[in-house]
Amino acid sequence: MGINIDNTSTKKLVEMLAKKLLESGKTVATAESCTGGNIAHNITLLAGSSQYFLGGIVSYANEVKMNVLGVKKEDLEKYGAVSQAVVESMATGACKAIGSDFSVATSGIAGPGGGSAEKPVGTVWMAVSNGKNTVSKKWNFDGNREEIIEKATKSAIFMLLEFFC
């Protein structure tokens, strides 16, 4: 796609995503754990976003991941909330719950607490989906809580853009 994520602001990535969605007539939804609503916030800062952003689920508690997004209890118990299996279920669950063409999901550890040797603070699993095909990736961000949230938000928008191209 030729986008350099480091040299492109979140705002610019959001504008590029908006253009792609408007051109294709497609809609998008979010399923956020560690980013806590900040992806939806950045998407909806842009005027006219109601044309392609249908809504999102902030699933902080595991019960919300299960009850609203359809994440399986067995996956949460076996792999933990910050895992490929859970974030992929969150993404497909968001398309279904919200009724969107595309979705992006995040689950990670924004810190300062909650980290472990296996999953240190800054570990964030993300998935993008069209309800059928799902692509996921594990990121490792450094910085404080706010910085990790901002970096994860930017990367989530970037993954959505990549999914289109």
Added chain:
Amino acid sequence: MGINIDNTSTKKLVEMLAKKLLESGKTVATAESCTGGNIAHNITLLAGSSQYFLGGIVSYANEVKMNVLGVKKEDLEKYGAVSQAVVESMATGACKAIGSDFSVATSGIAGPGGGSAEKPVGTVWMAVSNGKNTVSKKWNFDGNREEIIEKATKSAIFMLLEFFC
């Protein structure tokens, strides 16, 4: 309660809300339309928020208001999305969908488009609820889109705090 909203930052209000929720052992959820996830984002910027913030629904599309939050189609058709009836249903629906003790809901016109003589840009209906009792208020904010979102976010946190006292 004695809080001057104009002299208190959103961050400080969030910290005061966190203290109240931790002391009471109660949980909170959000149902956001015009604020687009920014209330959830501000609540979850604070470390440890997973102890009392269960999750939220960003219901930008009317279908999400109906299908996820249980807002009645008749209310949307009769009163419009930016109305007391709809925002109160969003608040009670959030408590139910998320399973929280308390909730706050917003529905308004962040602009620059979408305004009318009756409901100009900056009109925001908000409701706070414990699932049984619900309090709602219509606000009128000035500024650009981002400013209206930020002011509405701050006022929503303030309404949650007031609901406790």
